[in-house]
Amino acid sequence: MSATRYTYLGPVGTFTEAALHTLPEAATRELVPLASVQAALDAVRAGEAAGAFVPIENSVEGAVTATADELATGAPLMIYREVLLPISFALLVRPGTELADVKRVTSHPVAQPQVRRWLGANLPDAVWEAAASNADGARLVQEGQSDGAFAGEFAAPLYGLEPLVKDIADAQNATTRFVLVGRPGRVASPTGADKTSMVVWLGDNHPGALLELLQEFAVRGVNLMRIESRPTGHGLGNYCFSIDCEGHLTERRVGETLMGLRRICPQIRFLGSYPRADERGSTPRQPGTSDEDFDRAADWLARCLDGRGEG
């Protein structure tokens, strides 16, 4: 086991690698590119690496399903950090290629919806093929298996390619979220601007089941940041919910929410509390939801037992 090794979605030149380098500790780690999210996570599960850095969510396409599903149902892992990276693509080609020569293009599937309109307008007849990552697409172009790769401009020199078109992004401000994942361990102390992730399974299918789940957050003033349904794989209509909320597990309102979910749901997986990467502060606290409010209520309850519950 290497305590200093981080795996990531490779090969070299992915956006994932660029995002990883924004973490200060990356400078002192052995960074190992692997061919898939699964391989990166499995290396952590096997104890061959201390962390895996992988994409999890995109502001245009939504969940990176390979990551979301692995975290929900694979052997347990936890999220320790997140990084947000604005993404714009360059069309990377072999030197000398002109736009008219580009018949086949490639990218990671999550990138395709971000360049779809550009493709329709500029290369309507080109065939798009999936690559294991955007940098792997660049490698496919280098090897002649494709003519153009949508990837970071920074990947071009790594694969002997040139950016034929730069700044391709159907949606302005497209952002991808990446996470550093490790084996389950101690949750880092709260920073004051934290996020908590979990996966929750609903029990029997009855009217209001999802509402009951959401109420656990609402009554404690916990703001949801993301909720996404994912099929459980056990037949049509069977879903679990991948949820991010504001706050840290050590906050009473968050802890009590998770306990509430634990009581009403057949299964819940805590995925970590970690510093949120966006600079926006938490939404204003609802009255009656601070740690002090919870403590005062607990004190009052104890006093009730002694007949001192008034006031």
Ligand SMILES: O=C(O)C(=O)Cc1ccccc1
């Ligand atoms: O990191 C990469 O290059 C990837 O292939 C994952 C990805 C896909 C789409 C946008 C950002 C990152």
